[in-house]
Amino acid sequence: MTIRFGIRMRLFLAAALPAILAISVLLQGFLTRHERILTETLNEHAQGMARQAAYAAEFALFTGSQSALQRLADGARASNQHAAVVSFWTPAGELIAASGQLTHGQSLPVLEPGQPQLVKGRLLTRVPIWSAEWTEPDLFSAATLPTKLSAAVGRQLLGHVLVELELDILQRQRGELLAWALVATGSGLLFAGLLSALIAASVTQPLGRISVVVSLLSRGVLGARVDTRRAGVLRPLSEGINTMAAGLASNEAMLRERVEQATEELRQQKEQAEHKARTDPLTGVPNRRAFTELARVEIERALRFGQPLVLIAIDLDHFKSINDGHGHAVGDAVLVDFTTLVQAQLRVIDQLARIGGEEFVLLLPGTDAKGAYQVAERIRRLLEQRALPIPGGTLRYTSSFGVAELEPQHPGLDRWLARADAALYAAKGNGRNRVELAPGDPTGSQAQAPSA
Structure with a gap:
């Protein structure tokens, strides 16, 4: 085994x-x-x-x-x-x-x-x-x-x-x-x-x-x-x-x-911050920075399509006296009232902007100097007739206007602003509460407004 x-x-x-x-x-x-x-x-x-x-x-x-x-x-x-x-x-x-x-x-x-x-x-x-x-x-x-x-x-x-x-x-x-x-x-x-x-x-x-x-x-x-x-x-x-x-x-x-x-x-948040950076907080209209960008875009558009473009410089008359006599709260109310009244007279394509304390500018695309003069004169008359309610009564205020049409041969923004400012200073020098055209623009029928 x-x-x-x-x-x-x-x-x-x-x-x-x-x-x-x-x-x-x-x-x-x-x-x-x-x-x-x-x-x-x-x-x-x-x-x-x-x-x-x-x-x-x-x-x-x-x-x-x-x-x-x-x-x-x-x-x-x-x-x-x-x-x-x-x-x-x-x-x-x-x-x-x-x-x-x-x-x-x-x-x-x-x-x-x-x-x-x-x-x-x-x-x-x-x-x-x-x-x-x-x-x-x-x-x-x-x-x-x-x-x-x-x-x-x-x-x-x-x-x-x-x-x-x-x-x-x-x-x-x-x-x-x-x-x-x-x-x-x-x-x-x-x-x-x-x-x-x-x-x-x-x-x-x-x-x-x-x-x-x-x-x-x-x-x-x-x-x-x-x-x-x-x-x-x-x-x-x-x-x-x-x-x-x-x-x-x-x-x-x-x-x-x-x-x-x-x-x-x-x-x-970025959109809100960008909007605030380009908007005047008191009146809600574009500030100087936003106006500069808008104006340059409108200049390029006007030159490309051969359309007229007008800039109106606006300054509230004797605004310092309003602040000194009635206080800054009333002064702010005047600025807001002015903005509301002006915007009610504008088209959708028009743009109002605040570039200083009482200084405003108005862009009118597709409008020549004569037409812009008529718009400024209409706004001037409405402001002249406006009685703003304030504590203790009412307040009347006026504005001066300088109208400058864009020169195609000189389309620079600085030159354009200078021409509008020159017309505005002429309006102030001629008694305020009036509209003046920049030198070289078609005159039209300029109504002589009474002094403020």
């Missing part, structure tokens, strides 16, 4: 050893390939998570909100069961916010951007955060402006995001594969090939599906999911990736909504 048993054992070993060696080689090759695929999958997973965190943190870094970055770090780490640390750094390598225990202290590890590396048992990935390119329009636009200006802002490095993943999943998969190898070897040589094929079918194919999903997630396709019913032993990994993808999609939608809301608020 002993000899037979020995012979049988030798025959069995002789027949089994080649198969065992073949199975060992196949299993070793399979384990190596599986580990490579799993490592690549984890690398893509780490890169995808880091890129999503970088995209989500762009606005918070741009606005310098450390609390927002901390919330992003906590949210990103909580949404992924394999994430050990999610941290954000300045371009100079200074820590801004972190969720989890750093393994490398308060210094940013030297890593190739976008290339995961193993450091102290963890998979580390660093991704730079760049500002996006956009074209921001000039939000101030008057009714008479034909175009809008724009300013382009280029990209700049805002910081870095560092993601650290625990490799316990890799160790667990190694253990699972080793168990499969022991079961396959212990089941006998007759079933070795079948078991190897089953292992390959139950692991390699799910890994391929997981790899495809992770690749889609890294490219921003946040709706991609792994079919856990076909994942086999990789079902925990598949469920983890699905959970991560759902969290990323939810965070991306929430952050996008917040970014859009914040962008809209910034746009409104």
Whole structure:
């Protein structure tokens, strides 16, 4: 019996050893390939998570909100069961916010951007955060402006995001594969090939599906999911990736909504600030800065289409006496009343602006000097007849007007303003409460108004 048993054992070993060696080689090759695929999958997973965190943190870094970055770090780490640390750094390598225990202290590890590396048992990935390119329009636009200006802002490095993943999943998969190898070897040589094929079918194919999903997630396709019913032993990994993808999609939608809301608020604030910077706060009409831009646009339009354009300089008569005699509150009421009365006599394309204390200018597109004179005279008469109610009675006030038509051969704004001012000074010198035309403009029938 002993000899037979020995012979049988030798025959069995002789027949089994080649198969065992073949199975060992196949299993070793399979384990190596599986580990490579799993490592690549984890690398893509780490890169995808880091890129999503970088995209989500762009606005918070741009606005310098450390609390927002901390919330992003906590949210990103909580949404992924394999994430050990999610941290954000300045371009100079200074820590801004972190969720989890750093393994490398308060210094940013030297890593190739976008290339995961193993450091102290963890998979580390660093991704730079760049500002996006956009074209921001000039939000101030008057009714008479034909175009809008724009300013382009280029990209700049805002910081870095560092993601650290625990490799316990890799160790667990190694253990699972080793168990499969022991079961396959212990089941006998007759079933070795079948078991190897089953292992390959139950692991390699799910890994391929997981790899495809992770690749889609890294490219921003946040709706991609792994079919856990076909994942086999990789079902925990598949469920983890699905959970991560759902969290990323939810965070991306929430952050996008917040970014859009914040962008809209910034746009409104800028529009309001721009409007205030170009509007006289008392009367609500454009100030000198806005008038200068409007006048230059109207000059270009008039020259391009060969249309007349008139500038009327207006000054309230004896306005200092009104302030000294009745107080600045009454003086302000006079300015507001004057603005309201004048604007009621204008067309939509006409533009009144305040360029000084009691100094105003009026742009009349498509109107020649004679027509502008008639407009100024009509306004002058209305002001002359106006009795403004004030505490203790009423107040009458008048204005002087200087009319200057744009000279096509001398279209400069400064010269045009000087001609209108010269006509205004002539009106004041001739007794105030009257309209005067600039030298060289068609005279028309100038009514001689009484002195104020």
